[in-house]
Amino acid sequence: MNLKRPAPNVSAILHRAIALAKAGVSCGEIPIAAVLVDADGNVLAEAHNQVETAQNPIAHAEMQVLQQALQYRRYFEDCTLAVTLEPCAMCMAALCHARVGTVIFGAYDPKSGGTVNGARVPQHMHFKPDILGGIEEDSCRTLLQDFFKTLR
Amino acid sequence: MNLKRPAPNVSAILHRAIALAKAGVSCGEIPIAAVLVDADGNVLAEAHNQVETAQNPIAHAEMQVLQQALQYRRYFEDCTLAVTLEPCAMCMAALCHARVGTVIFGAYDPKSGGTVNGARVPQHMHFKPDILGGIEEDSCRTLLQDFFKTLR
Numbered sequence: 062m063n064l065k066r067p068a069p070n071v072s073a074i075l076h077r078a079i080a081l082a083k084a085g086v087s088c089g090e091i092p093i094a095a096v097l098v099d100a101d102g103n104v105l106a107e108a109h110n111q112v113e114t115a116q117n118p119i120a121h122a123e124m125q126v127l128q129q130a131l132q133y134r135r136y137f138e139d140c141t142l143a144v145t146l147e148p149c150a151m152c153m154a155a156l157c158h159a160r161v162g163t164v165i166f167g168a169y170d171p172k173s174g175g176t177v178n179g180a181r182v183p184q185h186m187h188f189k190p191d192i193l194g195g196i197e198e199d200s201c202r203t204l205l206q207d208f209f210k211t212l213r
Numbered sequence: 214m215n216l217k218r219p220a221p222n223v224s225a226i227l228h229r230a231i232a233l234a235k236a237g238v239s240c241g242e243i244p245i246a247a248v249l250v251d252a253d254g255n256v257l258a259e260a261h262n263q264v265e266t267a268q269n270p271i272a273h274a275e276m277q278v279l280q281q282a283l284q285y286r287r288y289f290e291d292c293t294l295a296v297t298l299e300p301c302a303m304c305m306a307a308l309c310h311a312r313v314g315t316v317i318f319g320a321y322d323p324k325s326g327g328t329v330n331g332a333r334v335p336q337h338m339h340f341k342p343d344i345l346g347g348i349e350e351d352s353c354r355t356l357l358q359d360f361f362k363t364l365r
Contacts, residue, residue, distance in 0.1 A: 117283050118310040131269050150334050151310060154303030154327065158270040175306065175337065182302050185331040 065162035065191060066100035066139045074098055074143040075167055075197045077107070082122075082145050082204055085109030092204050095122040095144035097130050097137070097161070105140065106130040123152035127159055136160040145201040147194060150175025150182050157186035165193040167201025217314035217343060218252035218291045226250055226295040227319055227349045229259070234274075234297050234356060237261030244356050247274040247296035249282050249289070249313070257292065258282040275304035279311055288312040297353040299346060302327025302334050309338035317345040319353025 074096050081094035094109040108125035112118055123144055130137065141163040142156060147170040154175075156164055166176070175182050176192060183189045226248050233246035246261040260277035264270055275296055282289065293315040294308060299322040306327075308316055318328070327334050328344060335341045 116287050118287060118312075119279060119283070119307045127271060131271070135268050135270060149306060149310075150327075150332060150337065151303050151306030154301060154306065154332075155271045158301075158303060160270070173339070175302075175332075175334070179337040180302060180306075180327075180332040180334050182327070182332050182334075185302065185327065187325070 070102060071141070071143065071165050071193065071196055074102070074141065075145070075165065075201070077104075078143050078145050079167070079197065079200055079204060081107055081109050085111075086208060089113045092208050093122050093144070093146045095126045095142055097126050097140055097142045100139045100141075105133070105137075119151065121149065121152050123148055124155060127155055131159065138162045141165060142190075143196075145204065146170050147174035147178060148176045149173055150180040153182040154186065156190060157183060157188050160188045161190050163193070164190045165196050167195070167197050168205060169194060169198070222254060223293065223295060223317050223345065223348055226254070226293065227297070227317065227353070229256075230295050230297050231319070231349065231352055231356060233259055233261050237263075238360060241265045244360050245274050245296070245298045247278045247294055249278050249292055249294045252291045252293075257285070257289075271303065273301065273304050275300055276307060279307055283311065290314045293317060294342075295348075297356065298322050299326035299330060300328045301325055302332040305334040306338065308342060309335060309340050312340045313342050315345070316342045317348050319347070319349050320357060321346060321350070 078094045078096045082092035090110045096107040097105045106126045106129035111120040145167045230246045230248045234244035242262045248259040249257045258278045258281035263272040297319045
């Protein structure tokens, strides 16, 4: 039985992630954030990247969101995770392990992505989420580009 | 500068992981465990798989070890992680993010491994640990085979 039920408004959820990513900059983080919603659009968990705050190289936004949500449930077939940047191999494999039904992301990441670029993790996993890339791509890419400009 | 310094006795460290994996069975876990040591062989962190105990599909042994060790340090170039089974894509990518210098594993995992099988994560990552597979392979494979026999 296919339990996947994509959330109703993927653009709105990604805009919520974009706002959260911007908030992360004031904590010294690269602006990347993720939001997990159920099939009715209720937010189950959300987080920005916390690599700098936590001095933890694996504290990516998606991992923080999963750790929060896993306190309540083990699997998320009926849920959608939205993230501003293509998940890396670690995050994508974690999302497969937790059976997140749909993963949508904004900007593609040819250098460090592991979803449709690099290791292309889903094609090797038992559970394969539905993947939608390039949603609100311009906003998500500009967010990162503007941040890195300020560092120069 | 190459900061990698493989631990002196990889077999002994893997035997420590095997003992810990066996202890995990009494908690209802599949027997998989990991040990992180520094270049002098001092144990920095160790854990068995905690997927069942924590009802958490991403609580693999390697992730538990990293979370413990990351409380004290951010990167582990001079350290060795030993694990009884080939790391999956999630764990292998996490070990790359945390720059673990050397990763040794016991049994190969053609079905769910992501290190030398499946997604072959290290070849896509910026930091690539030195990988040694098949150390104490028979003991590690038998450990899992015996466990699954008892479930039938």
